[in-house]
Structures are given as C-alpha cells and as structure tokens.
Amino acid sequence: MHTLQNILHICLLPLSFPDHELLTELSSVLGEIFRIPVVISNKHFSLEDGKDYVRNQYNSTWILAQILEQFPEDSYKILGVTTVDLYVPVLTYVFGEAQLDGTAAVVSIHRLRDELYGLPKNPQKLQERLEKEAIHELGHTFGLIHCSQPQCVMYTSTYAEEIDFKPKYFCHSCLQELSAKSKK
Numbered sequence: 001m002h003t004l005q006n007i008l009h010i011c012l013l014p015l016s017f018p019d020h021e022l023l024t025e026l027s028s029v030l031g032e033i034f035r036i037p038v039v040i041s042n043k044h045f046s047l048e049d050g051k052d053y054v055r056n057q058y059n060s061t062w063i064l065a066q067i068l069e070q071f072p073e074d075s076y077k078i079l080g081v082t083t084v085d086l087y088v089p090v091l092t093y094v095f096g097e098a099q100l101d102g103t104a105a106v107v108s109i110h111r112l113r114d115e116l117y118g119l120p121k122n123p124q125k126l127q128e129r130l131e132k133e134a135i136h137e138l139g140h141t142f143g144l145i146h147c148s149q150p151q152c153v154m155y156t157s158t159y160a161e162e163i164d165f166k167p168k169y170f171c172h173s174c175l176q177e178l179s180a181k182s183k184k
C-alpha cells in the first residue's frame with residue numbers, strides 16, 4: 001500500500017498559466033482531497049495548434065490528446081491548468097474536460113473570473129471555483145460521473161455562479177466510489 005502511494009501522484013501542468021501562486025494553492029488542496037502527492041510540471045508545450053481562430057477558443061479534446069502524447073503511458077493523473085477559453089465542438093464553452101476513468105484532464109480559469117461578467121475581480125472566489133472544477137475534472141478521471149446531489153463537487157455546473165453553490169467535497173456515495181476506484 002505504501003509503495004503504491006509513493007508512485008501515484010497528480011501532475012499539474014500549467015498551460016500558458018502564469019499565476020504560480022494560484023497553482024501552488026491548488027496543488028495543496030488537491031493533495032488534501034485526493035490524499036496523493038501533487039507535483040507541478042515544468043514541461044512546456046504550445047496550445048497554438050488547438051486554437052480555433054473563428055471561435056477564438058481552444059479545443060479541450062485536442063488539449064487532452066496532446067497531454068497524453070507528451071506524457072509517459074504510466075502517468076497516473078495529469079491535470080492541465082490554463083487561462084485560455086475552452087470549447088468542445090457541440091458546446092459554446094466548457095470549464096474543463098476529462099477522460100472518464102482515464103489519465104488526462106484540463107481546466108480553465110477563463111470563465112471562472114468575475115471580471116468576465118462585468119463584476120469586480122475576486123481572487124478568493126476565483127481560487128475556490130478553480131479548486132472545485134479541478135477536483136470535479138479529476139473526479140471524472142477516477143471514473144466518477146455527474147452526481148444528482150447538489151452538495152457534491154461532482155454536481156454539474158453550467159454557469160460560474162452555480163459553482164459557488166456546491167462544496168469542493170465529494171458526497172458520501174461519490175467518495176465511496178472514488179476510494180474503490182483509486183485502489184484499483
């Protein structure tokens with residue numbers, strides 16, 4: 001059990017993400033929630049080929065594929081964190097995307113910032129929203145699907161302010177599923 005836990009870790013990958021302080025905060029929260037080590041990668045790669053110049057957004061599915069291509073197959077969980085606006089072709093935008101029961105996930109702070117909606121900057125709120133969305137996307141990589149329980153981080157949020165109503169924690173049943181899956 002101990003050896004297993006030493007190998008397993010979450011890798012945070014900054015993708016054009018200059019705010020190192022926010023990442024450091026995020027890494028400690030993720031470590032507390034998932035109870036595995038979190039490292040911040042210094043690998044660099046360009047997002048340019050994932051940009052749709054008409055939409056002025058970046059394809060999150062393309063980013064996931066890039067992450068998987070750049071990391072060794074035995075990587076445990078890799079979460080890209082970015083400032084660019086993400087989309088999948090069928091949706092106007094996404095806060096993030098993850099491989100269900102897989103390795104890679106990506107999350108963006110672009111639409112989590114109050115100033116995008118004409119409100120004053122709120123760094124505390126931004127940090128909390130990022131934590132929740134990062135935990136949510138990583139939850140998907142552990143095989144968790146959306147939860148019907150509004151008091152669960154796996155509850156789905158369409159608008160940024162909806163994220164504020166859910167906690168950064170898993171409900172009892174998601175937590176049970178998570179611990180069963182992460183022991184695999």
Ligand SMILES: [Zn+2]
Nearest residue numbers: 136140146156
């Ligand atoms: Zn989701």
Ligand SMILES: [Zn+2]
Nearest residue numbers: 147152171174
């Ligand atoms: Zn739940």
